[in-house]
Amino acid sequence: MAIKNGILNDVTFREARHIGERIVPELVVVHDTASRIENGKAADYLRDNAAKVSVHFVIEMDGTIEQQVPVDRRANHAGKSHYHGRSGCNHFSIGIELVNPGKLQAYGNSDQGVAWWGERFPAASGLIDAETQEHGAGRWMQYPSAQIAALIELLQTLFAQVPSLKDIRTHWYISPGRKIDTNPLFPLSHIRSLILGRDDPDDMADALSDEVSPGETVVINTHGDTLNMRRWPSFNPNVVGKIPDETILPVLRRGRFGHRDWLLVVYGGQEGWIVAAYADPVEENAAGFAMGVPEVQL
């Protein structure tokens, strides 16, 4: 596939009604349509609607791709959103909608799923129950392999020919608490490592940090507040636990990310990252008990 004047040469282009100003895209945002799944239904709506929404690409469940906005023009796909401290992701992102019914409810005690508009889907359409912190509990439809293959081919084309692109995220990541697309079955880490050539940020953090000496512990020092423990060392929506003040924790790794020192610690049976400034070293006292020394920097 080649891109000329922001338009891919070998997919259908039907111009959206709502096309904004010129942009330099740095991010790809992947969405679900949360809509009926027949070919063309979601694409027709996205192309022309009174709600002023639009998107660059729609990928049907059979892998058919339609482009509706040139990649260097703004589409209205993300709404209120932020990415690494910047708000309004429409101004620097390309949106891709995957046709998918979104969150389904269980139909009674059956293995069928009911969509928000009342349509019922059989288990054979690829339904799986899953729950995550970002999505809550639900019944979800798997993305067909043809649809994922089309997405990967499109991403490879975009990242090869749009040099300003740097990252791939989902709508729930840039609009946490407000949006849950893509669904929990979306193979995000696989696609990120395939296209970006690196793994999930938590794996990356491991690779970029250093092991500490065995037995190193710290005591949380937050003057009474709890401290967020995070899946990887950044302030993105990735909190996996809240650690009470004065808790003593084993430290596994130490690294510097985003101009801050971070520690990988173990709390509540899981590993997570905390900002090192809120943890003080612990030294063993004469009796051999670990003692917090929050007022003294060793």
Ligand SMILES: [Zn+2]
């Ligand atoms: Zn979305």
